[in-house]
Amino acid sequence: MITGVKKSMCTLLAAVTVLTAVLVPAPPKASAASDVTVNLSAEKQVIRGFGGINLPAWIGDLTPAQRDTAFGNGANQLGFSVLRIYVDENKNNWYREVDTAKAAIAKGATVFASPWNPPSDMTETFTRSGESAKRLRYDKYAAYAQHLNDFVTYMKNNGVDLYAISVQNEPDYAHTWTWWTPEEMLKFMKENAGSINCRVIAPESFSYLKNMSDPILNDPQALANMDILGAHTYGTSFSNFPYPLFKQKGAGKELWMTEVYYPNSNNSSANLWPEALEVAYHMHNAMAEADFQAYVWWYIRRQYGPMNEDGTISKRGDSMAQFSKFIRPGYVRVDATKNPDTNVYTSAYKGDNKVVIVAINKGTSAVNQKFVLQNGTASSVSPWVTDASRKVAAGAAINVTNNAFTAQLPAQSVTTFVAALGSGSGSTGTTYEAETGTTLTAAVTETTNSGYNGSGYVNFNAAADAAIQWNSIYCATASSKNVKFRYALESGTRNLDVYVNGTKVISNLAFTATGSWTTWGEKTIQVAMNVGINTLKVVTTGTEGPNIDSITLTLN
Structure with a gap:
């Protein structure tokens, strides 16, 4: 992200996007929509979740009251559930990140x-496009991975368990920081990222440029070392938001x-309306x-951000809160008509039986606007409304x-x-398909036998020690969960061992016959899971x- 000077390229791209919207003629008055x-x-x-960055080194820390406003979810609070922090190149400054991070985690x-x-002793200058630039020295890649590990350890020792750490902020727009080419990022991801003791985010391109992330997705070792594909969307057109290659290669990874x-x-743009409504529109498209699974703003407190400089919530913040206060971590987006009318945009989510x-x-x-619920009931x-006055x-x-x-x-x-x-709604619990978001060992995805949900099911392929691992099961609290397997078995009984977070919790769990390979039954167990x-x-x-077709998790 920029410090004091706006990104000229990103500003131009963003301007084109905004002008496109401005130049569309207003539609005639409409009283109904599809x-x-x-x-x-x-x-x-x-x-x-949803959130933003706190960067004390550049604009000062959030105050205790501002932390409550940002990460609390009561009246006049934003309900943010994600905090991004800064890895200073100087270890002596790491203490600045602790207080707000601890407060966010507590909420x-x-x-x-x-x-x-x-750190400066790991970098060198080189000439890029006729100008002096900075890059990580090739003989310092391992040392840099250790530097990131040191930050993870420092934060942990001070009460902050990081969920993930990035390799580099905006490696492809680094006029005042460190440049990385796609080839350099790939080399680090293949050879060094695996030694980082935390989930790894890469590449954080400034405009979701796929030339930075395609090489990672196309390389099995680099992909194995990446846990989250991170992207910035400065100037990114909505038509470039979908990422087919990630859909193809990114099973088990987060976006x-x-x-x-x-x-x-x-x-002083944070409270301009309807300009601030564009924030909600951008979030809808994201x-x-x-x-995207997370949406993270730049500065939380800024004159163009979700929080005004005085700590009150801005109109841009209200637009964000329409998502962040109600769509909580672990909720799942479900299919909904996206654009039922010329200027109407909708998305839907489920979680906590809501x-x-x-x-x-x-x-x-x-x-x-008429809304119709399928596979679920409500009375x-x-x-909750935000507009020019509310x-x-x-x-x-x-x-x-x-319905x-x-x-x-x-x-x-x-x-x-x-x-x-209501009870019996299709929204009770969260379903994870066996064929997506999983790691398969000596097992295969098939579509031979009908009746499965999603894009297929998993066959253990008559192999010993064959396995399915679901990699991203989110729990908002540490609790006991009901895990319901949807499976098919023509005859006999077959057993599976069950592991949670690497520990065997059930031995020889018996799955009895359902009568045919196209008849799908259910088996429910109870296991404890962490937050x-x-x-x-x-x-x-x-x-x-x-x-195995899927698992569905509900509170025990």
């Missing part, structure tokens, strides 16, 4: 870190948007088009009839609808196991 269908059984990405937030520069301000960083729908109306007229929804204001409850409700979306507004789901990310692995104990 229905929004929310399919609670069609699951997308798991949401890790349930995830903390990750990004460096701008290695985070780790920095942005939008639509600009103009002085969730619904890019499938459904959350965020609806944005960028038009200058109110819209009567009423509670709306700040995440609660509205009157709206009745749900025949549908109609609500008015005020002109130039963002509304969040929250509903408790944050957990792994669950099942391993064959003989020479074969049942075909």
Whole structure:
């Protein structure tokens, strides 16, 4: 990210995006739109959270009261659940990051870190495009990995368990910090990132440029050493938000948007409306088009950020809060009609036995919008509205009839609808498919036998010690979980050992016959899981196991 000078290229790209929106003629007044269908059984990405960076070295630390405003989730609080911190090149300055990070963790937030520069004795100057630039010395890659490890250890010893650490902030826009070419980033990821004792984020391109991340995805060793593909979206057009190669190669990896301000960083712009509504629109696209699991703003407190310099929440902050206060870590995005009307944009999420729908109306007229719930039931929804005059204001409850409700979306507004789901709704629990987001050992994905959900199921392929490991099971609290396996087994009984976070918790769990390979049954167990990310692995104990379609987790 920039320090004092705006990025000229990124500003130009962003300006083009904004001008495109401005130059579209306003539509005629509309009183109704196409229905929004929310399919609670069609699951997308798991949401890790929303937040921003605290950077005491550059703009001063958040005060205790501002930490509460940022990471608390009560009235007049943002409900942020992700904090990004700075890895100073000078170890003597690391203490600056501790207090706010500890306060964020105490309120349930995830903390990750990004460096701008290695220590000065690890860098060298070189000529880039006719100008002097800085890079990591090739003989210092291992030392730099240890430097990152030292930061992880320092924070842990001071009460901050980092969720992840980045290799480099914006390696491809490093006019005032350290440049990395795609080839240099790939070399580090292949040869050195595996020694880092924390989840690794890479490459944090300034504009989600795929030439930085494609080489990592296409190299098995580099990919194995990357846990989170991080990206910044300065000037990135929404048409470039989808990433097919990540969908193809990134099973078991997370996808985070780790920095942005939008639509600009103009002085005193945080409270301009409807400009601040563009923040909600950007977040919608980040969730619904890019499938990002985390959305992280630049400075939390700034005159163009979610928190004003005096510590109060800005209108840009209100737009963010329409997501962050209601879509909590571990919630799952579900399929919903994205654009039911010219200026209306919607996305939907589920978790804690609730459904959350965020609806944005960028038009200058109110819209009567109908919402239809599929594979789930609710009796009423509670709306929360931000517009020109309101700040995440609660509205009157709206009745749900025949799994549908109609609500008015005020002109130039963002509304969040929250509903408790009835028993038997398809939203109870979180489902993790066996064929995606997993590591398979001597097992294969198949589509031969019908009746599976998702894109297939996993066959242990008649192999001893074959395994499926789910790599990213998120728990908001440490608790006992019900784990329901959906499986098929033509005849007999087959056993699996069950491991949670690398420890065997159940031996020889028996799966009895379902009658055929196209008849899917269920088997439920109870296991304890930690707060944050957990792994669950099942391993064959003989020479074969049942075909596994998915697991579904619920509170015990």
